[in-house]
Amino acid sequence: MLSLAQAMEDSALSMERRLAGNHERLEGILRIASADWFAAYVLAPILTELGRLHPAVVPEVIASYRLLDLSRREADVAFRIVPFSEPDIVQRRLMTMPYGLYGSAATVQMVSDDPQSVRLILMNSAQSHFPDVTWLLDRFPHSKRALTSTSRSVQAQICLRGHGVAVLPRALAEGMGGLHRIDLLGQPPGRDVWVGYHQDLRHMDRLRALLEITERMLPNPASPLNVQRI
Incomplete structure (x- = not known):
């Protein structure tokens, strides 16, 4: 019974993701997960530009250090410093943060x-x-x-x-x-920043709008390292 229930839940989540991914209007809530400092000092101007260009899109920023489950739509898109290991995630190394x-x-x-x-x-x-x-x-x-x-x-x-x-x-x-x-002791290592979302959401227009603005406004975007490009 447990395995059947899990299969039903997976099917329901997949349907929810695909319905959200087929939403072609630039409106609605876009759930964005990142660390609090990244949201405040990197994403803030990007979200402002998103609101200026597409005022019907409402970003919902989830400032958390917990790695949220994108397959369960705990977030639509996530920015983090470790690559995604979950299946069916489209990801890209977005930038190197000094x-x-x-x-x-x-x-x-x-x-x-x-x-x-x-x-x-x-x-x-x-x-x-x-x-x-x-x-x-x-x-x-x-x-x-x-x-x-x-x-x-x-x-x-x-x-x-x-x-x-x-x-x-x-x-x-x-x-x-x-x-x-303090540069006297040399430079500490930087960290790569990764962006990822579930492949079922690849056609969501408000997500694509955010990603296009992000790539345009970031100071040092990195070349894609994964098999799928955003």
């Missing part, structure tokens, strides 16, 4: 005078494998942690208040102002 090491003016002086006294603002233990975490720990091997958080926005706010150094996406750190980039 990262930098940041601190307040006082923290920058501490880095110059006494690097061991600088405290670190990091991702939490679940994201300790991120390359920027390793990079930061390698450069400050004797420094203590000031804060760990899954939220880059929280890290940036704590960093702004002089509580330590943090590796942050440049779009976030330089978009909020007040933070100083």
Whole structure:
């Protein structure tokens, strides 16, 4: 009975996706999943342009670090820093996001005078494998942690208040102002940003409109790496 129920649910979800994908009018809700900082500092001007060109389209931004299930239409399209492994997802490496090491003016002086006294603002233990975490720990091997958080926005706010150094996406750190980039120790690794949606939604006009505006407005779009191109 469970397997039959799951098959019925899969069929119902597939029908829902296909009906949504055949919606040819540029109107309605478009559910967009991304990290909060990416939505605020990268997608915000894109969504503004989408609203200007297509005022009947209503973006619904789901700012979450959880990897939402696109097959269940938890979102119509998702932007994230890891490739999609789910079946039937059309995806593309959209851009490479540069990262930098940041601190307040006082923290920058501490880095110059006494690097061991600088405290670190990091991702939490679940994201300790991120390359920027390793990079930061390698450069400050004797420094203590000031804060760990899954939220880059929280890290940036704590960093702004002089509580330590943090590796942050440049779009976030330089978009909020007040933070100083520290290039003395080299450049931390950047991250690829991927965009993906379920193949049943490939004909949804409001989704395609968003993707066209995104590619036009991004500063450094990357060439497609997957078998299907948006």
